[in-house]
Amino acid sequence: MSSQSLEMPQLKDARLTLENRVAVLTMDRHDVRNALTGTELIDDIGTVANWVNLCPDVSVLVLTGEGSAFSAGGNIKDMAERGGDFAGNVAEVENRYRRGIQRIPLALQNVEIPIIAAVNGPAIGAGFDLANMCDIRIASSRAKFGETFLNLGIIPGDGGAWFMQRLIGYQRAAELTLTGRVIGAKEAQDYGLVLEIHEPEELIPATIKLAEKIASQPPKATRLTKRLLKMAQRMELKDFLDLSAAYQGMSHNEPEHLDAVNAFIEKMK
Structure with a gap:
């Protein structure tokens, strides 16, 4: 299959580029700190996950965010108003989770190429879990990480409790999840959540350098x-x-x- 026969997908709330076999997906809803709910980012991420599996001209996918945050996770305003993805009775909310945000872990777990998260800022709640769904995490010195669901009286409904303990072990994952504590990039690196830390202006160049090294392999x-x-x-x-x-x-x-x-x-x- 040639690159001409598989066009890059059209996205709504994200941007996609492809160069030197490295695709970069940038979440572009900085007005809501790249919240995954209440935007089209779930669809965009799923679309790109499917595209990279089918496109032979892509060897690495980089995932990052535009603006000050990587992703704030769920839309807090919708939670407060019991609207959007969080409206309705138990069955309605369950169905919306299954047909909504839970599509992301299933799609990313099925991606056949390496995924690198370039965590440019806070990755909170489902945003933290999104980073943990990637194979490698490179962080800006401004990045923060928090499994903050319990702080809001909810559970990690997107699979976060499954992913984090596989990265850092049950005990540390339990502590971060049960306290809702937000940690900085250095502490995340000490726990093994983050591979490297770079100053903000160096984050993307350093991530692309690693991605191109991987992409140069057969x-x-x-x-x-x-x-x-x-x-x-x-x-x-x-x-x-x-x-x-x-x-x-x-x-x-x-x-x-x-x-x-x-x-x-x-x-x-």
């Missing part, structure tokens, strides 16, 4: 490797090794493998 093997990393979290070792053997057979028979081997030999010379 693209088909990169996709298979990302899938293996995800599958390793939920498979028994014997079944996982069987799958790895099949993927390795596929990789050895791809032209990109021989190209990479020949390039390595030339470099050694």
